[in-house]
Structure formats: C-alpha cells, structure tokens
Amino acid sequence: MERSPVAFDQNPSGAAADFPALLRRKGLLAPAVISPMPQAVAPQKTWQPTEATTILAFKFSCGVLVAGDRRATAGNTVVYDRADKVLEIDRHSIMAIAGVPATAWEMARVLEHSFQFFRRTQLQEMSVDGKVRALSKLLRDNFGFVMQGVGVVVPIFATYDSHPKPEARLYFYDAMGAQFEATDYAATGSGSPAVRGILYYENNWGAKPLHKLSEDEAVSIALRALDTAAESDTSTGGVDRSGKIYPLIKIVSGEGIATLQEDKIAAVFKETVA
Amino acid sequence: MIEEPYRWVEAIANRREYIEAQLAPGSPIAALGYRDGILFLTVGQTRQKIFEIYDRVAMGAIGHPGDIERLRMAAIELASTEGFTRSAADVSLRRLVYYSLSPVMKSAFEHVYGPPYLARMLFAEVGEHPSEDLFLRVEYDGEIATNGATYVQARQDFAVLSGTRQSRELMEAFLKTQHAPDASFDATLNSALEAWSIGHMSLHTTDTHELPQRAAVLKYRHDQLANSGIEAALLERDASTAIRYRSLSDKELRLLIND
Numbered sequence: 001m002e003r004s005p006v007a008f009d010q011n012p013s014g015a016a017a018d019f020p021a022l023l024r025r026k027g028l029l030a031p032a033v034i035s036p037m038p039q040a041v042a043p044q045k046t047w048q049p050t051e052a053t054t055i056l057a058f059k060f061s062c063g064v065l066v067a068g069d070r071r072a073t074a075g076n077t078v079v080y081d082r083a084d085k086v087l088e089i090d091r092h093s094i095m096a097i098a099g100v101p102a103t104a105w106e107m108a109r110v111l112e113h114s115f116q117f118f119r120r121t122q123l124q125e126m127s128v129d130g131k132v133r134a135l136s137k138l139l140r141d142n143f144g145f146v147m148q149g150v151g152v153v154v155p156i157f158a159t160y161d162s163h164p165k166p167e168a169r170l171y172f173y174d175a176m177g178a179q180f181e182a183t184d185y186a187a188t189g190s191g192s193p194a195v196r197g198i199l200y201y202e203n204n205w206g207a208k209p210l211h212k213l214s215e216d217e218a219v220s221i222a223l224r225a226l227d228t229a230a231e232s233d234t235s236t237g238g239v240d241r242s243g244k245i246y247p248l249i250k251i252v253s254g255e256g257i258a259t260l261q262e263d264k265i266a267a268v269f270k271e272t273v274a
Numbered sequence: 275m276i277e278e279p280y281r282w283v284e285a286i287a288n289r290r291e292y293i294e295a296q297l298a299p300g301s302p303i304a305a306l307g308y309r310d311g312i313l314f315l316t317v318g319q320t321r322q323k324i325f326e327i328y329d330r331v332a333m334g335a336i337g338h339p340g341d342i343e344r345l346r347m348a349a350i351e352l353a354s355t356e357g358f359t360r361s362a363a364d365v366s367l368r369r370l371v372y373y374s375l376s377p378v379m380k381s382a383f384e385h386v387y388g389p390p391y392l393a394r395m396l397f398a399e400v401g402e403h404p405s406e407d408l409f410l411r412v413e414y415d416g417e418i419a420t421n422g423a424t425y426v427q428a429r430q431d432f433a434v435l436s437g438t439r440q441s442r443e444l445m446e447a448f449l450k451t452q453h454a455p456d457a458s459f460d461a462t463l464n465s466a467l468e469a470w471s472i473g474h475m476s477l478h479t480t481d482t483h484e485l486p487q488r489a490a491v492l493k494y495r496h497d498q499l500a501n502s503g504i505e506a507a508l509l510e511r512d513a514s515t516a517i518r519y520r521s522l523s524d525k526e527l528r529l530l531i532n533d
Binding site: 022 | 326327348350355357359378517
C-alpha cells in the first residue's frame with residue numbers, strides 16, 4: 001500500500017469504477033496492447049506457451065452447465081492434468097477458458113476484482129451487460145499479444161440475470177473480444193468442433209432438446225462430448241480412466257454456482273459413458 | 275502569518291474547533307463484535323453511513339459526504355489493489371489505517387492552507403474468533419483509537435463513533451457493562467440499538483456524565499424508530515465464503531427488537 005503526502009492518488013471526480021484502469025495507473029497490470037503488430041520474424045519454435053483446451057456450456061432445465069477438461073499442454077507435451085479451466089468469478093458468474101492459462105487466469109482475477117470493486121465503490125451490483133462487456137474489453141486489450149503468437153484466450157461466460165426476468169445467460173467470445181450470446185450452447189478450444197457437432201445433434205435430434213435435460217442427463221452429455229473431443233484432439237484430456245481424473249463441471253442457477261462433486265460425476269460416467 | 279509557531283498552533287486549534295462543531299450533530303454508529311460476526315448499526319437519517327471496504331473490512335463514517343466519499347474510495351482502492359496483487363488474506367486493516375489513511379489525514383489537517391478531511395470513521399475487521407476482531411476509529415487529524423487493551427482499559431469487542439466525545443463515552447460506558455463478545459445476534463442487535471439511543475440522546479444535552487434511565491432510553495428508542503429506519507450491516511465470521519459483508523434490511527431487524 002502506498003501513500004502520498006496530502007491527497008490520495010485519485011481521480012478527482014471519485015468515479016474510479018474501472019478496476020483495470022486503476023491497476024494500470026499503479027503499474028500493476030500490463031498496458032493494453034491492442035495495436036495489431038504481427039510477428040516480425042518467423043515464429044520461434046523453441047518456446048511453446050502452455051495452453052489448455054476444450055470447454056463447453058449449455059442451458060438445461062436447472063440453469064447453465066459449464067464443463068471443461070483438465071489438461072494443459074505446451075506443444076505436444078502434457079504440462080498438467082488437473083488444470084481448472086472453469087473459474088468462478090462471483091456468486092452467479094463463471095468464466096471458462098480455452099487458450100493460454102497464464103493470460104486467462106490473470107483475466108479471471110482482474111474480472112473477479114473488477115466486479116467486487118464496482119459493487120463496493122458504486123454501491124450496486126454491476127449489470128450483466130456490464131460484466132459481459134468487461135471481459136470483452138480485457139480480451140481486446142490483450143489482442144496485441146495474440147497477434148504476436150502468445151496469450152490467446154477464447155472464453156465462455158455464463159451468468160444468471162435477475163433483471164428484468166430471472167434467466168441464465170450464456171456468452172462466447174472470439175480472441176479479439178467480440179461477444180456472442182448463445183441461445184442453447186457454446187464450445188471453444190481445440191476440441192470444440194467435435195463438441196459442437198454433438199451438441200447440435202443432441203439439441204435437434206437427440207432424445208430431448210438440451211434445455212429440457214435433467215441434471216444427470218446433462219452431465220452425461222457433457223462427459224460424452226468431452227470424451228469424444230479427447231478421442232481426436234491431443235490437447236484435450238477428456239476423462240482419464242486410469243488416473244480417475246474427471247472434467248470439472250459447474251452449474252449456474254438462481255441459487256448461485258454449484259460445483260459437482262467428483263464421486264457424482266464418476267457415478268454418471270460409470271453408468272452412462274464408460 | 276503562520277510562519278510564526280504560535281500562529282500555527284492557533285490556526286490548528288481554530289481548525290479543530292471548527293471541525294468538532296461540524297461533526298457534533300453526527301448520528302452515532304455502533305459496531306459490536308459477537309459470536310457470529312460484527313454488527314454495524316445506526317438509525318437512519320437519509321444518507322448511507324455504513325459501507326463495505328473489502329472481504330473482511332467495513333466502515334462507518336460521519337462528516338462531510340464529499341470527504342467521506344474520498345476516504346472510502348481511497349480505502350477501497352488500497353485494499354483492492356493489495357488483494358489483487360497478493361491475496362485477500364494479505365489485506366490488513368491495521369496497515370490500511372496506520373500506514374495509508376492516518377498519515378494523509380494528519381498532513382491534510384496540519385496544512386493550514388489546504389482543506390482538512392471533515393470526517394470521523396470507524397473501521398472493523400472480522401477475525402476467526404471474537405478475540406481477533408479489530409476495531410479502529412480514525413479522527414479527522416489522523417488520530418487512531420483501537421479496541422486493544424491499554425493500561426486504562428481492558429480489551430473491548432466493540433467500538434462506537436459519535437458527534438461528540440460525551441456521547442461516545444456514554445455509549446462506551448453502556449456497552450462495557452451490557453455487551454459480551456459471545457452474545458447472540460438478537461442480544462447484540464438490542465444492545466446496539468440501546469447504545470445508539472443513549473448516544474443520540476446525549477448529543478442534545480450538555481455535561482451529562484451519567485447514563486440515562488433505562489425506561490427513558492427505551493422510550494427514546496421507540497420514538498426514534500417510529501420515524502426513521504435502521505441502517506445495519508454484518509461482517510460474518512463464517513469462513514465458508516470470502517465476502518463477509520452483508521447489509522441487513524430494516525424489515526428483517528424490526529422483527530427481532532424487544533420493545
């Protein structure tokens with residue numbers, strides 16, 4: 001904590017609601033690099049950033065289910081097999097990440113603090129639109145790194161909106177920060193083409209559309225989808241049968257966020273997937 | 275003029291007198307540590323006086339709204355950047371107040387050509403056990419009072435803030451005998467309301483060193499509550515969630531008042 005002689009380092013209007021701007025003023029966050037500066041020389045093959053992939057989210061009868069595999073890779077090396085890519089941002093919001101974890105976890109941390117900071121300073125909760133836009137801005141600020149071949153992050157954001165009517169909301173983004181609201185489902189990461197195929201098929205011709213699934217049915221489809229993605233994509237961990245490592249699954253509803261216990265996921269997996 | 279030492283002392287004394295007069299009508303705020311957390315309470319005028327600062331820290335303040343707002347913002351910014359760069363566990367109320375707020379307030383107060391902060395604040399940080407609760411009262415000149423034990427007083431699990439010294443001391447005298455750190459929420463709420471009533475009654479009287487009669491206090495409380503709302507917030511001791519601050523509504527509190 002720093003001190004200055006008579007006054008605090010503060011915007012005179014007192015309207016310092018933008019937490020990333022505050023961090024930058026104090027030199028605690030890298031400046032926004034948004035100029036499209038492409039790689040000047042051929043990309044160096046000696047260093048590969050750690051990456052992590054395949055996340056999916058869809059609306060079902062109790063809210064939004066968000067699931068992610070646990071594998072982090074650098075090139076063809078598996079760096080870690082218990083990575084958390086489904087991150088709680090506040091009581092009703094989840095950010096799930098595909099891409100470079102170093103950047104993504106930093107973004108999640110900035111986002112989490114931004115929402116708290118806004119509530120504390122402005123004395124009201126940030127609106128869902130404001131939250132969705134805050135993530136978009138962080139992605140946009142990071143675009144220079146993406147163009148340099150490091151730091152790409154493509155997240156999914158799931159939240160619960162109580163105004164004007166209570167409903168779960170689901171958004172996905174591209175690496176430049178464009179936000180898209182998903183009506184039924186979203187998937188990103190290297191294994192996502194297979195997952196999108198499955199979710200599209202299930203939603204249209206499955207036993208019932210995604211939004212009518214019960215919790216167990218939803219978990220079963222999420223596990224099958226991630227296992228399918230892992231079948232052809234080496235960057236996706238899927239379900240590690242021998243190591244008993246299961247994907248991370250969280251559910252956003254009006255009551256908040258519920259993290260499914262591993263034994264519950266294991267039971268559904270054993271019964272309907274394995 | 276104030277290059278002469280005597281003039282400087284005189285200027286400071288005038289300034290103190292002016293600020294004390296400005297703060298004198300300020301409605302009291304009580305913060306009471308109890309079994310499950312810390313309760314902040316005041317009886318409502320129109321403006322919000324109890325605020326969330328960080329996960330385990332809350333603040334109550336009286337004074338000029340513009341100055342309170344600047345100090346509140348500074349406290350939130352300092353705590354948030356600390357919590358972001360390190361962790362929430364590294365945000366320390368003691369350091370926030372001693373290292374950051376107090377020196378700035380003292381400097382502003384003593385720079386007689388510049389404006390002082392016209393505010394008196396009460397901060398609390400909830401601990402794992404009532405014995406770890408920290409209360410700090412910060413004056414406009416940067417002076418800090420704590421709830422810790424000193425040679426004149428035992429450790430207290432409460433702190434109060436009021437417009438005048440007399441009002442504050444009567445509230446403290448009441449709470450010293452009536453409040454225990456292991457009290458239930460209901461008992462704490464009623465003690466806080468009674469302490470507020472004693473503090474508010476004595477803002478309008480001069481030279482009272484005796485606590486008013488209990489019946490008079492209850493009647494005063496009853497009359498005040500008929501016209502104004504209760505503003506209250508909790509810092510919960512329950513460690514299952516990171517954010518411990520929760521504001522309480524007037525409606526849910528009225529059901530618990532022994533009247």
